[in-house]
Amino acid sequence: MKQLMLGNKAVARGLYEAGVQFASSYPGTPSTEVTEELAKYDDVYCEWAPNEKVAMEAAFGACLAGKRAFCAMKHVGLNVAADPLYTMSYTGVNAGLVAVVADDAGMHSSQNEQDSRHHAIAAKVPMLEPSDSAEALEFTKLAFEISEEFDTPVLIKMCTRVSHSQSIVECGERTVPEKSYEKNIPKYVMMPGNAKKRHPFVEERTRKLIDYAESAPVNRVEMGGTGLGIITSSTSYQYVKEVFGDSVSILKIGMANPLPVKLILDFASKVDELAVVEELDPIMENHVRQLGLKVRGKDILPICGEFSQNLIAESFGRKPASGRKLEETLPMRPPVMCPGCPHRGLFYTLKKLGCTVLGDIGCYTLGAVAPLGSMEMTLCMGASVSSIHGFNKALGAESESRTVCVIGDSTFMHSGMTGLANIAYNQSNSTVIILDNSITGMTGHQQNPTTGYNIKGDPAGKIDLEALCRSMGFTRVRVVDPYRLDECEKTVKEELACAEPSVIISRRPCALLKYVKRRPPLRVNPEKCKSCKSCMRIGCPAISMKNGKAHVDETLCVGCGVCTQLCKFDAFEGMTEEG
Amino acid sequence: MKTKNIMIVGVGGQGSLLASKLLGHLLLSEGYDVKVSEVHGMSQRGGSVVTYVRYGDSVASPVIDEGEADCIVSFELLEAARWLPYLKEDGQIVTNTQQIDPMPVVTGAAAYPEDLVNKMLATGARVDAMDCVALAAEAGNIKAVNLVLLGRLSHYFEFPEEAWMKSIEACVPPKFLEVNKKAFTLGRNA
Numbered sequence: 001m002k003q004l005m006l007g008n009k010a011v012a013r014g015l016y017e018a019g020v021q022f023a024s025s026y027p028g029t030p031s032t033e034v035t036e037e038l039a040k041y042d043d044v045y046c047e048w049a050p051n052e053k054v055a056m057e058a059a060f061g062a063c064l065a066g067k068r069a070f071c072a073m074k075h076v077g078l079n080v081a082a083d084p085l086y087t088m089s090y091t092g093v094n095a096g097l098v099a100v101v102a103d104d105a106g107m108h109s110s111q112n113e114q115d116s117r118h119h120a121i122a123a124k125v126p127m128l129e130p131s132d133s134a135e136a137l138e139f140t141k142l143a144f145e146i147s148e149e150f151d152t153p154v155l156i157k158m159c160t161r162v163s164h165s166q167s168i169v170e171c172g173e174r175t176v177p178e179k180s181y182e183k184n185i186p187k188y189v190m191m192p193g194n195a196k197k198r199h200p201f202v203e204e205r206t207r208k209l210i211d212y213a214e215s216a217p218v219n220r221v222e223m224g225g226t227g228l229g230i231i232t233s234s235t236s237y238q239y240v241k242e243v244f245g246d247s248v249s250i251l252k253i254g255m256a257n258p259l260p261v262k263l264i265l266d267f268a269s270k271v272d273e274l275a276v277v278e279e280l281d282p283i284m285e286n287h288v289r290q291l292g293l294k295v296r297g298k299d300i301l302p303i304c305g306e307f308s309q310n311l312i313a314e315s316f317g318r319k320p321a322s323g324r325k326l327e328e329t330l331p332m333r334p335p336v337m338c339p340g341c342p343h344r345g346l347f348y349t350l351k352k353l354g355c356t357v358l359g360d361i362g363c364y365t366l367g368a369v370a371p372l373g374s375m376e377m378t379l380c381m382g383a384s385v386s387s388i389h390g391f392n393k394a395l396g397a398e399s400e401s402r403t404v405c406v407i408g409d410s411t412f413m414h415s416g417m418t419g420l421a422n423i424a425y426n427q428s429n430s431t432v433i434i435l436d437n438s439i440t441g442m443t444g445h446q447q448n449p450t451t452g453y454n455i456k457g458d459p460a461g462k463i464d465l466e467a468l469c470r471s472m473g474f475t476r477v478r479v480v481d482p483y484r485l486d487e488c489e490k491t492v493k494e495e496l497a498c499a500e501p502s503v504i505i506s507r508r509p510c511a512l513l514k515y516v517k518r519r520p521p522l523r524v525n526p527e528k529c530k531s532c533k534s535c536m537r538i539g540c541p542a543i544s545m546k547n548g549k550a551h552v553d554e555t556l557c558v559g560c561g562v563c564t565q566l567c568k569f570d571a572f573e574g575m576t577e578e579g
Numbered sequence: 580m581k582t583k584n585i586m587i588v589g590v591g592g593q594g595s596l597l598a599s600k601l602l603g604h605l606l607l608s609e610g611y612d613v614k615v616s617e618v619h620g621m622s623q624r625g626g627s628v629v630t631y632v633r634y635g636d637s638v639a640s641p642v643i644d645e646g647e648a649d650c651i652v653s654f655e656l657l658e659a660a661r662w663l664p665y666l667k668e669d670g671q672i673v674t675n676t677q678q679i680d681p682m683p684v685v686t687g688a689a690a691y692p693e694d695l696v697n698k699m700l701a702t703g704a705r706v707d708a709m710d711c712v713a714l715a716a717e718a719g720n721i722k723a724v725n726l727v728l729l730g731r732l733s734h735y736f737e738f739p740e741e742a743w744m745k746s747i748e749a750c751v752p753p754k755f756l757e758v759n760k761k762a763f764t765l766g767r768n769a
Contacts, residue, residue, distance in 0.1 A: 002607070003607075004603045004604070004607050004613055004615065029619055030619060032619075033619075108618050109618075109619070132614075132641075160618070161616060161641050161642065162641075164616060164617050164618060164619055165614055165615065165616040165617075165641035166603055166613070166614065166615040166616075166617075167613070167614045167615075167638075167641070168607070168612065168613065235640075235641065238639045238640045238641060239639075239640050241639035241640070242639040242640035308640070308642055308644045309640050309642075309644050309647075310644040310645055310646075311644075320644070320645070320646070321644060321645060321646030321647050321667075322645055322646045322664070323645050323646040323647075323648075323663065323664040323665055323666050323667070323668075324663060324664065324666065324702040324703065324704060325663060325664050325702070326660055326663060326692075326695075326698055326699070326702065328692060328698075330657060330660055330661050330692060331657070331681050331683045331684050331688075331689035331690070331691070331692075332627075332681065332683055332689075333590065333625075333626055333627040333657070333658070333661070333681035333682070334626055334681070334682060334683075335591060335623075335624040335625055335626035336624060336625040336626070336682050337624065337625075338592065338624060338625060363624060366624065369682065370682065370683075370686050370688070371682075371685075371686045442624075444619065444623075533687075536685060536686065536687070539682060539685060539686065540685075541625050541679070541680070541682070541685065543685070544680040544684070544685055545687075553679065555677075555712065555721055556679070
């Protein structure tokens with residue numbers, strides 16, 4: 001039966017049909033739904049791991065044991081998992097092992113725009129690149145065949161537009177191939193003597209994979225007009241089809257690594273001019289140039305940002321469609337912390353105290369945005385805790401008394417713990433704030449090791465953050481409720497002033513969680529409101545100024561009451577106790 | 580048939596995902612090739628969000644570009660104006676008149692533009708603007724704005740009402756079915 005299916009869900013369906021029995025992932029936009037959807041199949045074991053490296057190594061263990069295994073991550077997650085990947089390339093697999101990596105050209109929800117194809121090339125592993133949901137399903141199944149036939153982990157590169165677009169798929173049946181575990185020390189123990197023998201195997205495997213790429217059905221030629229031949233892949237293929245239809249010839253590359261040679265030379269010989277259309281880095285283009293061919297590419301197309309049909313039309317000298325515009329400049333609408341977000345009260349406090357705040361990856365990165373504007377650094381997962389140590393060591397006591405770092409519960413589990421160990425070990429007087437909203441928020445509510453539930457929502461192990469921090473040698477571990485501004489302020493002041501490192505856990509569940517009850521919306525008594533705009537300092541989207549008075553949008557307000565603590569005139573009414 | 584383009588725009592958290600799910604279901608059951616493209620993640624936190632719905636004999640690109648939209652359905656007035664350049668020459672805007680202040684307006688760095696409906700009309704665009712929150716409240720739940728909008732959208736398409744209702748039944752949980760159907764009908768007949 002034909003179904004409209006999200007690209008990520010189609011990968012999950014492909015995994016199910018391919019007989020995957022083990023999946024371990026860390027959430028990250030735009031990859032998250034692959035594992036979430038796979039977890040809905042009762043006969044597949046699925047889990048959220050603390051980070052991508054752990055996920056990939058867990059999947060490796062399962063493949064070694066003889067079960068087809070899988071992990072998913074976003075592009076930057078593959079940096080974390082690069083360590084196992086580069087050596088798994090040497091060991092190869094037992095049962096098939098496939099990893100999805102989802103790039104985010106345009107940075108819809110990411111801190112950089114790196115091109116994952118570099119990892120496939122550097123690790124010398126094959127990478128497939130689907131361009132819609134039907135291919136996502138089909139390529140996922142093929143990836144396991146390639147993995148087992150060529151004895152290699154296989155990457156599937158998704159991107160935002162393939163991951164988060166729905167298109168039509170047809171589903172098949174599940175078959176579960178299995179292998180038995182066999183002890184094989186020269187293959188699986190990568191110490192120098194063994195690894196030296198495996199490296200030539202990797203090089204030979206790449207040669208065989210290039211041969212495979214020459215005639216693999218995932219690399220296909222669609223002959224049309226022969227004036228221009230375009231080599232393209234992924235979502236760029238769809239834009240090229242949209243703009244050119246069959247007025248050009250297309251070599252659609254479905255296997256991003258290794259790239260074919262003869263197929264490209266043959267295609268080039270059939271067209272007058274050659275172009276490569278690929279988002280991000282000129283990887284196919286450089287390959288084509290190395291073959292001695294003349295080709296257009298990044299001389300007319302951008303490296304930065306994502307493509308669209310108009311962009312491609314314009315780059316090739318065609319007039320794109322255009323629309324009408326208002327003359328005035330419209331105010332932007334950047335993302336903001338939600339009404340009732342527990343992070344808001346804490347950031348308000350940090351701003352009020354004039355703290356230098358080193359930040360991390362999550363919803364709370366929005367603490368950098370006006371009017372809170374109280375975050376001065378965000379780099380990568382866990383960097384806040386590692387960096388505050390270096391920052392304080394570099395600047396000394398004066399910095400230690402005003403600098404904090406903030407990190408979410410899930411990000412702390414991902415890679416904050418090791419930074420905390422460094423603070424404990426090398427002794428900087430740093431103040432670490434864990435923003436514990438009891439969920440992985442930004443990616444859409446995934447469980448993590450601190451929540452007490454697993455990916456299926458069943459009870460699971462629960463790591464006690466206070467006990468963990470104490471066991472690392474922190475004697476000062478405090479817990480605050482970020483809805484209570486006085487308590488937050490007092491605690492942060494005390495911990496900055498004291499002469500030893502401390503952890504403050506700012507604990508309140510995400511306001512969007514289903515079990516968190518919304519309280520009735522507050523309203524402003526216009527008689528009492530003196531238009532001082534104190535309440536506007538917390539940047540709550542539910543509060544605005546209407547006709548000179550503060551106004552609460554009843555469709556947005558969840559009754560958290562942080563604003564009531566800022567109003568000197570008690571103008572907010574309708575506050576109820578938590579029920 | 581040439582590919583038709585519908586955009587659903589609004590503010591993250593307003594419930595546009597249900598609207599696109601429902602449209603996708605309808606168009607697939609009407610026998611079209613369909614692509615629906617959404618953005619998840621950061622922008623869902625109160626930012627400007629857009630969903631692209633494309634259908635026809637064979638759809639290639641998953642996104643809609645400037646000057647291509649046959650219809651823009653907007654959950655919020657400023658967002659309708661923001662995405663106006665995406666409207667085709669003879670395209671139709673269907674918008675809720677609800678105004679949600681973006682953060683630059685909240686902080687006082689910018690003002691919410693006035694009289695946007697008339698300004699859009701002045702560009703020659705066809706604009707159908709209505710207070711969907713009031714109609715959703717009338718239907719029994721202010722969160723049913725999405726169904727009010729879809730009801731209004733349905734007015735501009737030739738698909739039979741029954742087909743829309745079947746898709747609502749397929750996409751909405753049973754306990755919200757009645758209020759959503761009512762919201763749809765109120766929007767359709769507004």
